[in-house]
């Protein structure tokens with residue numbers, strides 16, 4: 593693949609748009625099912641909780657989470673891409689919990705302070721420049737003991753993905769954990785899952801999922 597195409601893939605992953613954006617959204621639903629399920633599992637949401645997801649894409653992979661939240665639960669999807677936000681509103685429209693899709697960047701949307709039980713973000717940290725400010729913002733949204741869970745590909749896996757060289761912030765798990773700690777999260781821990789090989793063009797590339805959890809301290 594040429595540099596121009598790799599840049600286009602990277603740009604679509606950071607903010608899907610246009611006709612190709614719809615294709616990218618569907619493709620992510622296949623490639624990211626495992627990491628998404630593992631992140632949702634680690635969040636361990638309960639019926640009636642209020643959960644924020646930053647960067648849900650078209651929302652399809654969030655359905656198992658919304659099913660757990662049930663009719664008394666709240667799901668806020670914060671999605672920067674106009675296209676993905678519209679798709680997520682459509683795809684999640686028949687869920688029994690209250691669904692609010694906030695179309696904008698996580699740095700701009702309003703979430704009531706200390707109102708949220710948990711936040712997830714899957715394959716999103718690469719697109720955040722100022723990670724410590726982002727973590728501090730999430731900390732302000734969650735209640736005392738509120739959880740945050742991030743699903744990312746490891747720096748090793750990202751360094752093997754040709755498009756990730758164009759605009760991705762590639763960070764080690766240690767660096768992410770250190771910034772979470774600096775932002776005031778505690779009980780930080782991570783799990784790594786090997787997903788084997790995936791094909792990219794005519795090359796096979798090793799892929800993994802790193803799930804990083806933390807929580808806001810009591811009061």
Ligand SMILES: C[S@@+](CC[C@H](N)C(=O)[O-])C[C@H]1O[C@@H](n2cnc3c(N)ncnc32)[C@H](O)[C@@H]1O
Nearest residue numbers: 606607620624647649671672673697698714715
């Ligand atoms: C690589 S996709 C991941 C989608 C889905 N979570 C998954 O794993 O399949 C990243 C998503 O995050 C969104 N995004 C990127 N930066 C964002 C930001 N600052 N605020 C809100 N959404 C953002 C993009 O528009 C895109 O839909």
